[in-house]
Amino acid sequence: MTGPITEYGRVLRGRWRWLVWGTLIALGATTLLLLIRPPLYRYEATVFVRTPGDVSRVLDGGDSYARGRAGTYAALARSDDLAARVIADLGLDVTPAELSTRVAAVNPSGTALIGFEFGARSPGEAEQIATVFLAELASTVRTLESVPGSLVPRAELVVVDTPAPAVRVVALGATVPVTLLAATLAGLVLGATAAALRSLFDRSIRDPLDAARISGLPLIGSIRSGPGDALTAEVQAVLHRLLAALPQPGHGVITVIGTGPGPATSDSAVFLASALTAHGDSVLLVDLDFRSADSTRLLSERGVPGISDVTCGDTTASSAAVRTRVGDFMGVGTAPGDLGGPAGSAALRRTVHDLRELYSFVVLACPSVTTAAAIGAESDVAVLAVRENATTEEELRQISPLLPANTVVLFDARIRPDSPRNSEPDRQIEAAE
CATH class of the missing domain: 3.30.70.1130 (EIF_2_alpha)
Incomplete structure (x- = not known):
């Protein structure tokens, strides 16, 4: 009996906004009834x-x-x-x-x-x-x-x-305070019921072991709380498994790939970059999200030189990189170009190879599997970012066959869809004064 109650409590904590909205809707409907109904x-x-x-x-x-x-x-x-x-x-x-x-x-x-x-x-x-x-x-x-x-x-x-x-x-002889209290309780019950039903039919991933089982990939750990620059036991365990997956200890290119639209890729990339920086390594975080500016979570301001400009030869890596609290950061840039073609892919691989020589670790935030494939062998390990209660089983099954052979899974449980949106990555990727 304790198991179902615990699971139900977890669902309500994760989807607490459903209870709030249920209460607000019930109170709003009751207030409207009081206003339009003759007293x-x-x-x-x-x-x-x-x-x-x-x-x-x-x-x-x-x-x-x-x-x-x-x-x-x-x-x-x-x-x-x-x-x-x-x-x-x-x-x-x-x-x-x-x-x-x-x-x-x-x-x-x-x-x-x-x-x-x-x-x-x-x-x-x-x-x-x-x-x-x-x-x-x-x-x-x-x-x-x-x-x-x-x-x-x-x-x-x-x-x-x-x-x-x-x-x-108002109704059944109940006074206004009693009616509002009843509406509040009814809203809580309706919200809790809706949250439970939504969770029942929700096929999103809730457990890191499920993410590993469905994808068939090794799991390097879970992020439960806090940024990566706090070297907790949890962060150190993730770093230990990640570094063990690299062919060369202390050096490598890490490509972070997401299962679909959303902040999972950039959040996990920021986490790994900040953890490696706190570990004492020289790190470059690169934004390879070549979608619209509204889609990216990293500070990739359009009009500022970045990875695309370095790839095209319009600027140097030292000019495009910006010092931040998570190490150096390089945005998308001003000329993304066509990285899907052979010429673009080759140029991107050469750029990543050159960046490898400048930094101990290069972390690539790469939401697109196509862009990740363009990097090819220049990536030492690929990290599949799986978001708790956001990444679905279907998304995981669809993307898993397309991933490189050297892919591991990182499970991120820090942000839930029903919780306030975390702006920590945005604050982290700010140039130091």
């Missing part, structure tokens, strides 16, 4: 059936008679004739049948009490209806219970509490 106010009163006449001299003091009469008078309160007299007294513009529906009378079992509720469109009207209605009902009871020759009736009605001010009610 209805409720006025409450309690009366006691008293037996002051000869009935009071019986063995039980008239208690049985009063309890028996209480149910009868509660039913009499719904009489259209009684409602018609109240309408005539107050000059109301309603029918007797409509006014009767606004009056509720309940006799608690085994008591001589009757609880009344009166509904109206304003607090003042509710109080007026209650006052006149109880007076007319008391008059009717005195008439029915009068005995010829007796000065007092057998039974009469007495108001036994001080009625509270009229309160606004």
Whole structure:
């Protein structure tokens, strides 16, 4: 039993925004209903059936008679004739049948009490209806219970509490605060249910072992929290396995590949570059995301010389690289060109080869498998970035056959789709003053 509850709690923590949206939608709908629906106010009163006449001299003091009469008078309160007299007294513009529906009378079992509720469109009207209605009902009871020759009736009605001010009610007699509270609870339940159903049909990867199993590739570790420049035990374990996968210890070109659109590639590339820099190595992080500027997460400002300019021979690597907190950084540049053709691929491989001679490690953020293939043998190891709750099983199955043979898996669980977007990579890739 603990397992399913733990899993359900994990789903709710990961998709907490669903609960927030469910609550906001429920409260919004309820508030809209309160605004467009004509208000209805409720006025409450309690009366006691008293037996002051000869009935009071019986063995039980008239208690049985009063309890028996209480149910009868509660039913009499719904009489259209009684409602018609109240309408005539107050000059109301309603029918007797409509006014009767606004009056509720309940006799608690085994008591001589009757609880009344009166509904109206304003607090003042509710109080007026209650006052006149109880007076007319008391008059009717005195008439029915009068005995010829007796000065007092057998039974009469007495108001036994001080009625509270009229309160606004919404549905099923609930007040506004109770209605809003119920809407909040209903929104939480609906949000939690929607989150659970979404998780049930969600085929995204949640476990690093599943990522390794589906892709058929070795797993070098998981990123659970924090940037790579904090050399925690987790980061050191990832670095140890990554360096072990390189053919030459202490040097290499690492190509980070994503399974699809999104920040997984750049986030993982920044993580590895910052971890290698904190390890004490000279590192160059290169942005190879040649899509639109809106697609990239790295600081690859258009109009600034970068890898494409170095590849075309328009500038040098030392001029295009910018010093940052994760090592040196080289953006896309101003002239991406056609890297898919033979000439472009060869030029890119030559550039990467030259960068290898300048740095201990070159980390390439390469979302496109085509671009990764253009680098070819110049890449010592490829890292497949898998995002928890974002990368799907289908995406992983489709891209796995296209990856180089020297590919390993890095599982990133730092950012969830339902959590605020992490801007840490953007802040990390800032030029040092």
